[in-house]
Amino acid sequence: MIGEAIAFYLLAAAMLGFGVVVVTSPNIVHSAVALVPVFLGVTGLYILLNAEFVAGIQVLIYAGAITVLILFVIMLTVGGTGLRIPERNEQGPIGFAVAAALAAMLAIGVTHTAWGRGGGALPAYTPGAIGQSFLGPNLLVFEGTSVVLLVSLIGAIIIARKEE
Amino acid sequence: MPWYIELARAIVGTIVIFSGVAIIAAMFGVLLERKISGWIQSRLGPKHVGPQGLLQTIADTIKLLHKENIVPRNADATIFASAVVVVPLAALLDYVVIPFGTTRAGPLIFRDLNIGVLYFAATSSLVVVGILMAGWGSNNKYALIGGLRSAAQMVSYEIPIGLALITVAMLAGSLSTVTIVNAQRTVWFGVVQPVAFLIFLISATAEVNRVPFDLVEAESELVAGYFSEYSGMRFALFQLGEYGEMFAMAAMAVTLFLGGWRGPVLPPVLWFVIKLYALVFVFMWVRWTFPRFRIDQLLNFSWKVLIPVALVNLVVTAYVVMVLHP
């Protein structure tokens, strides 16, 4: 119990600290690299929530592939030429006010709601069970996601191709 | 178990894995590489330091520790220093799910995760971020190009590794490494699935940037690729990461395809070590025999040859498992 609390607060502190670096750093490469501890913090939260398969997929896809993709695009566009783009536009204070108001509204909303506690013990969320669920009740979602993946793969290749 | 015992176990395990990898992978691995390269090239390797040159790597490490830590002037110091931590860390995290043997109390594994094989693929993909950070943080165009090429290569070859891992997981019915080793009771998966074994070995060679896929760190091409600007202990840590990753890939190949620690007479840990060093010898033998690929040949080989072959293998295996032997 107390170990879980310590782990949660450490992960939350790491996520929020590096998250602030991501959204406010004037150096775009620092922002991109600081995304990795945020994603690893989210992975830790998934493990605390007994979702190990989702945690493994999160590291594999987010920290391993999306971060690499973001770093590649930074280095191919701005990084290679050393062009300095100003990182803050003129909506700084308004943006901060909107984000803070949104966070406050959400936090007050969730703390004042009585969430129903679901019954039963936790089943084992093994990869086999998730696979059975994807091929059983959630088959349509699975097939739809496959189609979206195929379309976005073809689309990304065509959009990013050099004009011959 | 209470959380402080878990934490203590994790810290002790980290120290054990780090020392084990540093000694067995980095020290013996580098020495073995130099000896084997010598024998293949009809010369003797290092033989002066210690009996038969066994203490050569210790001498090399002491030399590296004496060197000055140079940071280039306009380099990004934070990213330059953090990259040194990320690459060996991701390589060391691979060893958590590898079963080194079995004792009467259970398998000799740090943690038998029920997503073991997925965890291995995930930590291997963390190395790429470290390499991009190293390439960028050096403020050196050769390092940057080397880092980008290395990242492209590693990302391309992760997919055949993943497909080969899925094929083995289908045969064993689980993603846990201990279950996969136990499922090879009758026949090794390397015999049943030679295509997946070959794909895994080729992709593992490309993942750790070894010849014939080492264009990104060849001396005639890019000075030393993404770690050109690193000196002293940081260079030693990068080498630890690279050799550790190679040994981790070999250990995973032994676990998945060569029966892990299974064997008739000798104790299980000894069988594991024998098979591991046999595969590492194959890796080093390939290194000193083949010339290297160009970057476009390398990427074409992954996307146009390995992935279609792995997919066809996956479909055929699925058909056999589901239809012919339900």
Next chain:
Amino acid sequence: MITLTHYLVLSALVFALGVYAVLTRRNGVAILMGIELMLNAANINLVAFNKYTAPGAMQGQIFALVVITLAACEAAVGLALMLAVYRSVETIDVDEINLMKW
């Protein structure tokens, strides 16, 4: 000790960070990073609800896996668009990509 509310408040804060990034950054890639933060916050919510209010079913984790996949697709297409824009106007500062304004 750690209840559902802790996770929900944490994900609300991460979501607010993502909104701040989307509203105030000029670099197109930084805006995409803010979007990734928002998607991660939503995923934390889904998995937390799965464990605390509906443990028998697996819907929360299934939904989280689908959201991760779709986030990867969207990041790929978005970054490809950034590359294409850079090739034609030589900048990814979103305040200067205004060729279609009247």
